[in-house]
Amino acid sequence: MAFAPLICVVDFHHARGPEVERWFGVEEGSADPSVENDWVNLPFMALSDGAHASTEDYSYFTLRRAETPKHPASSLFGISCTRQLDASKLIDRPAEVTRSTVQKAVVVVSDSPQYFGAIKAQLGVVTAAWFAQRDFTDVEILQRFSESLPTLLKNQEGEPDHYFGISLREMIHEFKWQTLVLFKCALLQPKMLFFGSHCERLCMMQFALISLIPGLIRHLQDSADPKFNSCETELVMPTSLKTSQRSSLLTYMGLPLQLFGRGSLFGPYTPLQQLDVLADQDTKSYIVGSTNSLLLQQRDRYSDILINLDEHTVNITSSSLQHALTLSTPDRRWIDFLTQTVHDTWDESNPSRPKDHGYAGSEEFIRMQFEEYLLAMLSAVKFKAYQEKNKDKERIITEHEGDPAGEFSNNYIHAWMQTENFRIWNKFTDSHLFDIVEPKHPCSGGLSIEDVQRRLAQ
Numbered sequence: 001m002a003f004a005p006l007i008c009v010v011d012f013h014h015a016r017g018p019e020v021e022r023w024f025g026v027e028e029g030s031a032d033p034s035v036e037n038d039w040v041n042l043p044f045m046a047l048s049d050g051a052h053a054s055t056e057d058y059s060y061f062t063l064r065r066a067e068t069p070k071h072p073a074s075s076l077f078g079i080s081c082t083r084q085l086d087a088s089k090l091i092d093r094p095a096e097v098t099r100s101t102v103q104k105a106v107v108v109v110s111d112s113p114q115y116f117g118a119i120k121a122q123l124g125v126v127t128a129a130w131f132a133q134r135d136f137t138d139v140e141i142l143q144r145f146s147e148s149l150p151t152l153l154k155n156q157e158g159e160p161d162h163y164f165g166i167s168l169r170e171m172i173h174e175f176k177w178q179t180l181v182l183f184k185c186a187l188l189q190p191k192m193l194f195f196g197s198h199c200e201r202l203c204m205m206q207f208a209l210i211s212l213i214p215g216l217i218r219h220l221q222d223s224a225d226p227k228f229n230s231c232e233t234e235l236v237m238p239t240s241l242k243t244s245q246r247s248s249l250l251t252y253m254g255l256p257l258q259l260f261g262r263g264s265l266f267g268p269y270t271p272l273q274q275l276d277v278l279a280d281q282d283t284k285s286y287i288v289g290s291t292n293s294l295l296l297q298q299r300d301r302y303s304d305i306l307i308n309l310d311e312h313t314v315n316i317t318s319s320s321l322q323h324a325l326t327l328s329t330p331d332r333r334w335i336d337f338l339t340q341t342v343h344d345t346w347d348e349s350n351p352s353r354p355k356d357h358g359y360a361g362s363e364e365f366i367r368m369q370f371e372e373y374l375l376a377m378l379s380a381v382k383f384k385a386y387q388e389k390n391k392d393k394e395r396i397i398t399e400h401e402g403d404p405a406g407e408f409s410n411n412y413i414h415a416w417m418q419t420e421n422f423r424i425w426n427k428f429t430d431s432h433l434f435d436i437v438e439p440k441h442p443c444s445g446g447l448s449i450e451d452v453q454r455r456l457a458q
Contacts (some may be wrong), residue, residue: 003110005110018044046107163217165204206268216256237429
């Protein structure tokens with residue numbers, strides 16, 4: 001059963017803190033969605049810590065949709081736009097407004113984050129217009145927005161993936177070679193904690209990261225609760241392949257990898273009220289974001305890797321993870337080339353596009369590079385398994401030499417083979433994927449004089 005998008009207003013009450021004020025899009029006579037789904041943390045997710053420091057901020061979060069006789073429990077996705085208004089500017093100031101500013105968030109709850117780019121554009125305009133009225137009792141504009149949402153989402157269907165999130169160019173420009181460390185780290189499913197004082201940027205960085213795994217943004221139905229595991233139960237082994245069709249190839253190769261299944265959680269903005277879920281023994285891995293510096297003081301407890309966006313640092317607290325994430329020579333060559341391409345085409349006035357408007361260094365270019373890297377790695381791992389299985393037989397005749405998986409770092413491959421997403425991927429993919437995609441690192445080979453010179457130049 002499709003989920004009709006909902007809208008709510010969250011208000012910051014001077015005595016009671018953040019609370020849901022009202023809902024739009026709920027059928028008459030039906031229960032309050034917050035109560036029905038036990039969304040006690042929704043107000044804290046919508047009004048992020050530190051949102052009062054900026055004129056406008058956005059928060060992105062995941063919610064658990066409770067099971068009903070008509071549909072199983074699943075994940076929902078929220079996006080909120082927070083603004084504030086000087087209380088003295090209100091046309092009719094209610095008695096309960098005792099602070100000098102009024103802070104509210106308008107929230108959209110949808111069943112997929114895929115169209116958040118389109119929703120955000122409208123949400124920002126609507127929230128600004130509602131605040132400009134200086135009268136919060138007049139909600140006609142929100143009512144109209146609620147009525148137009150299903151059409152907006154319908155018009156987006158069938159469109160190619162419009163990735164939202166920080167541009168990959170900005171990500172590589174900021175994190176350079178560590179972008180590959182973060183990408184490989186996500187596949188190992190550790191406890192990844194992002195910290196930053198700007199909530200929207202914090203969330204966007206995480207969405208950009210997971211968008212590097214083809215198709216994952218459309219398959220996040222298990223991401224809101226570590227108990228969910230519907231993806232695996234519904235998976236079937238692909239039996240046919242059209243190599244000329246990119247989507248067919250990606251599916252056949254077992255993508256998207258299921259980073260969020262049983263024991264995992266995705267919470268782009270995770271308030272302190274949710275810490276108990278992070279600390280729960282059944283929560284084995286997550287990618288979450290926080291704007292509260294309290295978490296920095298307890299980073300050893302809540303993270304294996306901490307990405308601090310304010311200081312542009314990546315701090316790996318787990319030694320085994322650090323060991324696994326040391327990049328191989330071909331890895332360094334590959335990411336150095338990407339970083340250099342972004343650097344050479346960087347345009348300060350428009351970071352998301354190459355200054356020459358060419359393909360090299362564009363978003364699509366970066367995406368294709370990561371896709372090629374990932375497919376080569378998956379293929380090399382299948383080849384490694386095939387070799388090990390047949391090692392006692394007479395020398396296997398294949399055109400592939402040596403152990404191509406080692407070029408992605410043996411420690412890394414070993415660590416990845418212990419993960420849940422590897423187990424699921426391996427179970428539902430053909431053992432001869434290396435016949436489809438060559439099992440070879442895109443930058444395979446030993447260290448050359450050019451590599452040394454490029455390192456020195458950097």
